[in-house]
Amino acid sequence: MNQAFTLIEPGPVVLVTTHDGGKDNIMTISWTMVMDFKPVFAITTGAWNHSFAALRKHRECVIAIPTVDLLDQVVGIGTCSGADTDKFSRFGLTPVPAMQVRPPLIKECVANIECQVIDIIERHDIVVLEGVAAYLDTDRKEQRRLHAVGDGTFIVDGRRLDRRKMMATKLPAGV
Amino acid sequence: MNQAFTLIEPGPVVLVTTHDGGKDNIMTISWTMVMDFKPVFAITTGAWNHSFAALRKHRECVIAIPTVDLLDQVVGIGTCSGADTDKFSRFGLTPVPAMQVRPPLIKECVANIECQVIDIIERHDIVVLEGVAAYLDTDRKEQRRLHAVGDGTFIVDGRRLDRRKMMATKLPAGV
Numbered sequence: 001m002n003q004a005f006t007l008i009e010p011g012p013v014v015l016v017t018t019h020d021g022g023k024d025n026i027m028t029i030s031w032t033m034v035m036d037f038k039p040v041f042a043i044t045t046g047a048w049n050h051s052f053a054a055l056r057k058h059r060e061c062v063i064a065i066p067t068v069d070l071l072d073q074v075v076g077i078g079t080c081s082g083a084d085t086d087k088f089s090r091f092g093l094t095p096v097p098a099m100q101v102r103p104p105l106i107k108e109c110v111a112n113i114e115c116q117v118i119d120i121i122e123r124h125d126i127v128v129l130e131g132v133a134a135y136l137d138t139d140r141k142e143q144r145r146l147h148a149v150g151d152g153t154f155i156v157d158g159r160r161l162d163r164r165k166m167m168a169t170k171l172p173a174g175v
Numbered sequence: 176m177n178q179a180f181t182l183i184e185p186g187p188v189v190l191v192t193t194h195d196g197g198k199d200n201i202m203t204i205s206w207t208m209v210m211d212f213k214p215v216f217a218i219t220t221g222a223w224n225h226s227f228a229a230l231r232k233h234r235e236c237v238i239a240i241p242t243v244d245l246l247d248q249v250v251g252i253g254t255c256s257g258a259d260t261d262k263f264s265r266f267g268l269t270p271v272p273a274m275q276v277r278p279p280l281i282k283e284c285v286a287n288i289e290c291q292v293i294d295i296i297e298r299h300d301i302v303v304l305e306g307v308a309a310y311l312d313t314d315r316k317e318q319r320r321l322h323a324v325g326d327g328t329f330i331v332d333g334r335r336l337d338r339r340k341m342m343a344t345k346l347p348a349g350v
Binding site: 006010012033037043044076148150167 | 185210250330334
């Protein structure tokens with residue numbers, strides 16, 4: 001869990017699953033933020049969002065991180081509503097029971113983080129989440145995440161540069 | 176200004192300049208979040224941070240977006256403190272007067288956004304910013320941004336995929 005923030009910090013587009021008491025839903029967002037070297041994250045959306053009601057009421061979700069091969073599902077999920085669509089079925093994604101929360105993991109995603117809502121900042125619709133369990137599929141061949149530019153284009157992860165040595169004094173133990 | 180959020184949304188590492196009444200300072204952060212299809216952003220840091228005091232007191236900053244050729248400056252800025260270092264001088268960066276705020280733009284960066292603090296959420300140290308002016312250097316040859324993983328490694332922007340048509344219904348006009 002002390003490495004879970006490294007899944008969110010580079011700013012990938014994420015899928016967020018919720019459960020509204022009756023059924024599962026998924027939304028696509030890239031309005032996310034790491035909040036310390038801890039598994040604490042902020043996300044924001046608005047009242048227009050069907051998932052947001054479930055998140056407010058049931059106070060848990062799963063952040064699932066898709067890779068580039070899932071781009072069309074990511075965009076499709078972001079452009080229809082759970083109000084009238086079963087998104088798992090429509091986009092061929094597989095819900096997998098989580099350990100500590102009711103919303104499901106997404107099997108096809110490279111990483112999943114089970115989260116509980118620890119605060120909602122009403123005046124900005126910011127939801128503060130604490131990760132309680134995290135999964136990373138290191139065997140998955142495609143690992144490259146997507147970054148939404150916000151104008152309908154997406155940037156794919158390129159190469160990775162290592163500055164661990166330069167940053168050694170700044171990094172918490174175990175990261 | 177209605178495209179400024181597209182500079183932040185893909186999750187690049189950013190430099191934030193502040194002015195404490197006496198001198199300019201710079202910090203490196205990747206704890207940032209877009210908050211709507213508007214030039215409104217959240218950033219978070221902590222009381223340990225020298226820039227944070229200036230941000231709280233003077234309520235303005237510039238978000239400057241570096242590219243991959245500036246990686247060592249980005250890491251260097253993130254691993255020393257403005258309390259005892261003139262970071263512009265030490266890292267060879269050029270402050271350029273902003274139009275509407277006192278903290279300077281950074282000439283070497285590909286984009287700069289002048290921001291005013293519109294709210295501070297004390298219990299989470301979240302600073303909510305509104306962009307008031309934005310600059311993008313489209314002539315600059317190196318355009319690739321960096322994404323901090325949080326473990327001392329950085330992912331460089333790879334190729335860009337276009338899903339504008341699929342997302343047309345979702346995007347605000349002018350983006």
